[in-house]
Amino acid sequence: MTNDMGAVWDEVNRMSDETFPGWRAVNLLYWATSLAGEVGEFCNLAKKREEGGPRAQGLTTGSLVEELADVYIYLQKTAESLGTSQPQFAAVIRGKLAQVRARQTPPPG
Numbered sequence: 780m781t782n783d784m785g786a787v788w789d790e791v792n793r794m795s796d797e798t799f800p801g802w803r804a805v806n807l808l809y810w811a812t813s814l815a816g817e818v819g820e821f822c823n824l825a826k827k828r829e830e831g832g833p834r835a836q837g838l839t840t841g842s843l844v845e846e847l848a849d850v851y852i853y854l855q856k857t858a859e860s861l862g863t864s865q866p867q868f869a870a871v872i873r874g875k876l877a878q879v880r881a882r883q884t885p886p887p888g
């Protein structure tokens with residue numbers, strides 16, 4: 780399995796360093812609010828698509844995925860603001876998956 784997300788993580792950090800020096804020192808509430816804002820933008824597009832009609836005109840799956848990319852970027856920045864690296868975050872995700880798998884595995888017998 781390749782780790783393309785690791786390269787993306789590094790690229791987001793690099794660009795953030797270039798465009799927003801000191802971003803790692805910004806407080807958690809800033810990043811949490813930014814993350815919530817991007818989730819809200821995604822939800823608003825999903826709502827418009829569900830409603831249909833003229834407001835859904837030109838609303839493509841690609842535009843929804845672009846909002847999810849914004850969510851990912853702010854999710855990463857929020858994790859970084861907590862001092863969490865990409866490998867650490869990946870390990871936490873794998874741990875969560877293992878917990879779900881364990882809950883869904885029927886007990887032997």
Ligand SMILES: [Mg+2]
Nearest residue numbers: 817820846849
């Ligand atoms: Mg956005």
